[in-house]
Amino acid sequence: MAGSIPASPSAELGVKPQVVSPSAEAWRRFKRHRMAVISLAVLGLMVLAVVFGPLLWKLAINDIDFTATLKGPSMAHPMGTDDLGQDLLARMLYGGRISLAVGLAAMLMAILVGVTIGAVAGMSKGWVDTALMWLTDLFLSLPQLPLLLLLIYLFRDTLKSAFGPEVGVFIMIVLVIGGFRWMPVARLVRAQFFSLREKEFVEAARALGASTGRQVVRHILPNALGPVIVAGTIDVAAAIIAESTLSFLGLGFPPDIPTWGRLLFDAKDYLDIAPHWALFPGLAIFLAVLTINFVGDGLRDALDPRRVM
């Protein structure tokens, strides 16, 4: 059974009878998913735009101009202006950096916690496993958004005074969103560990005297990573939505940090006279989430060795 899995990295342990490396095989499978490839390109463009855009588009995000308030898209302001005449393209590019960074950081946090808890539960049978899974189930049945709001309400001021407004809110939002998204990863990792640790190659490693840590890091974890990568990709999208939701409810980043959700929050009272103000950030969130989900879908096809393609 194990020998029939072509994408398994365990093939690297011995001699190399295979012509195709696992990553090339995964890329070949990924390319079959047309929407995923298109999405990857669009997502790459968005990332490039928010990373390098502010270097090219020189208008300041807080340049107030009362002669050009609530203007629609024009040559001077390709995405129009808001109620203070601030250029929306500059704000979108700057806010996109934060929205995407929050998504990535929260995903890393969720993966880190999830893999740790899942690995510990998967390696230790008995009460440790039971307790950790009870904790996971408890977290799964918590109402996430109300608790997110509660935590932010309670701890915002402390973190703000400790790290400054931008970094403090960033750290808190990442911790809180990441802290509520690790459960699916933990379950996935635990399930993978249960089946993998009984496999022959792990038994061989154990017989050769590999410590538990080495078995986990070198042999089991690399084989369990496929579903984790897929879950992580989807988590980025979920974290972006979570951050935008918080900002949209007026409880995320402060007004001087224009994340996409915050822009929507500011724009929603001007829907009738300046719809462009809400449409551009909304479309940006939608596009980011959609492309990330498609890439996740493509990765699922690419990394699932059972699927014949």
Add this chain to the structure above:
Amino acid sequence: MGPYLLRRLLIAIPSLLGISVVLFTVLALAPGDPFSELALNPNVPAEVRAALRAKFGLDDPIWQRYFRWLFAMLQGDWGFSFISRVDVDTLILQRVPTTLAVIGASQLLALCIALPAGIYSAVRPYSWFDRIASTLAFVGFSLPTFFTGLLLILLFSIKLGWLPFVYRADLTSTGLTWWSEQIKQTIMPVMVLGLFQAASWTRYVRSSMLDVVRLDFVTTARSKGLSEWWVVMKHVVRNALIPVVTLVALTMPQVFGGAIVTEQIFRVPGIGSLLIDAILRNDTPVIMAVTFVFSCLVIFFNLVADLLYGWLDPRISFR
């Protein structure tokens, strides 16, 4: 069914206790003090403040405070809203029916879309219907509720002027006009929530149906000469719905999250907008109580899912 129900109920109790511990710990760890306004008020002498703290037991060890709070909650004493000057439980009881009505209607809408769409997609996989439905489901699943809400307002309220964008609890008209106004103002919140749910459910139903369709007993049913309709409805759908029920129960917290956002956009006077108002105005007793109510609702729906599970899959209930 009886013992199964009882066991499920008994499992729900530790979860509720766990949630209450989490909630209380969060609140106890938080900086700030419910009496901070009193502390800043120079007209309140220090002795009075100390007496008040002693009266409300704020200086007791944390576990004593937890049990006191828990027993008070159990006896229905949920505290007093700082802002509205009413008991928290009356405030919440006023609001819960609206939230449940909006959520219920949207779940119904989601079911009416997701079940037929998912089943038909799976019966004819990779047909043009399946492709369109899958793409739409993917798009709907990636559209955040707050953006769909704004788009609907932009289209139906501002451009077309068909529907009101503010939900009013105090409609003055009576009879048929009341009903038509009530339905008009409910359409958009229900659509926002329902379409989002429908998108993710369609995906679940489709993939779960595809898993079941290729099993041996379906081939057997076909070779017995049963009609296609009967095979799909009786043999495939019922079995395919079992994992769907679990997934739906697991996404219940998300539904409530979506409800909070929707209520906030359309100013629906439910517990979600109550929560946001309370947070913006530092009304701690209301925040605690609403969060707890949301937890109870999530656990309640998990329980309902377990019961449905037992009904759909008789193999489970007899274990």
